[in-house]
Amino acid sequence: MNEKIALLVNNIENVIVGKRQVIIKLIAALLAKGHVLIEDVPGVGKTQLVAALSKSVSGKYNRVQFTPDVMPSDIMGFTMINPETKKMEYRSGSSFCNFFLADEINRASPKAQSSLLEIMEELQVSVDGVTRSLPVPFMTLATQNPVETYGTYHLPEAQMDRFIMKLSIGYPDRADEAAILLRGTNGETGLMNAAALSPVLELSDIEALREEAERIQTNNLIVDYIINLVSATRQTDMLMLGASPRGSIALFRTAKALALINGRKYVIPDDIRELAVSVLAHRLILSPKGKSTLGTSAAIINEIVRTVPLPGEF
Numbered sequence: 001m002n003e004k005i006a007l008l009v010n011n012i013e014n015v016i017v018g019k020r021q022v023i024i025k026l027i028a029a030l031l032a033k034g035h036v037l038i039e040d041v042p043g044v045g046k047t048q049l050v051a052a053l054s055k056s057v058s059g060k061y062n063r064v065q066f067t068p069d070v071m072p073s074d075i076m077g078f079t080m081i082n083p084e085t086k087k088m089e090y091r092s093g094s095s096f097c098n099f100f101l102a103d104e105i106n107r108a109s110p111k112a113q114s115s116l117l118e119i120m121e122e123l124q125v126s127v128d129g130v131t132r133s134l135p136v137p138f139m140t141l142a143t144q145n146p147v148e149t150y151g152t153y154h155l156p157e158a159q160m161d162r163f164i165m166k167l168s169i170g171y172p173d174r175a176d177e178a179a180i181l182l183r184g185t186n187g188e189t190g191l192m193n194a195a196a197l198s199p200v201l202e203l204s205d206i207e208a209l210r211e212e213a214e215r216i217q218t219n220n221l222i223v224d225y226i227i228n229l230v231s232a233t234r235q236t237d238m239l240m241l242g243a244s245p246r247g248s249i250a251l252f253r254t255a256k257a258l259a260l261i262n263g264r265k266y267v268i269p270d271d272i273r274e275l276a277v278s279v280l281a282h283r284l285i286l287s288p289k290g291k292s293t294l295g296t297s298a299a300i301i302n303e304i305v306r307t308v309p310l311p312g313e314f
Helices: 003-012 020-031 046-055 072-076 110-122 174-182 203-214 220-235 245-261 269-283 288-293 297-307
Strands: 036-039 061-065 077-081 088-092 099-103 124-127 130-133 139-144 165-167 239-241
Touching: 003 020, 003 046, 003 203, 020 046, 020 165, 020 203, 020 245, 020 269, 036 046, 046 061, 046 099, 046 139, 072 077, 072 110, 072 124, 077 124, 088 130, 110 124, 110 139, 165 269, 203 245, 220 245, 220 269, 220 297, 245 269, 269 297
Parallel strands: 036 139, 036 165, 061 099, 099 139
Antiparallel strands: 077 088, 124 130
């Protein structure tokens, strides 16, 4: 693994136990200049994972607990009259940071959710006719609970498509859960809260890693393989809506980032296969046949990955 990325992964693992592959995918999204939606049941560490990532990098971290009364101005900022100068002044919103956590994003109204569309796509905000760029690097990380849906607002497909990945942490296994319980007792050492973490990378390190990821080599066979996978989502009768070209770009960029994380200078098909579900599944809409046959978009992506030939296969 890349030395700097190994530092980042190990630091996050001081808080998040036994979820190394999820951490690696989250870092791949960061290096691919994307945003991440983490969807899982309560209590598995969604917010702690985001906080651990942000605290491991010496950038600014803002968290907004999304509720029905959150307004777009809370996120984008607003202009107001300065009582002393009698002039209009802009007050920046919570999105002006490097890591922006939209906690339980589906509990905010569609009005507040839509304020993130420009932020996530253009990395800027437009208020009162003036456009302001967000800090670099910038990453939106959102969490939502798929089980308790009372009082929630479904994220529209246009917004789901802006997340480069959707991740799920899942329950820990028995050994990992025992390690979590024993931390800080019986002489065991280790952190339990992301707030106690210290930065191991600078923002400049993240920018340098992003540039290095862009230089990872690919060839026409890899490009064709990505296109074949994405095209299969548009042609199957299991889906009403296949992946957009944004999905192809996301899979291409995250595969290059994962190759860098794994210490390679080139992408291999296994990088794409490992990321396909996380990058593509949340962009799809199942048909009635797909719902009755395979049940989930993740299962359909797994079936597509299984049936689409690898580069060089006939």
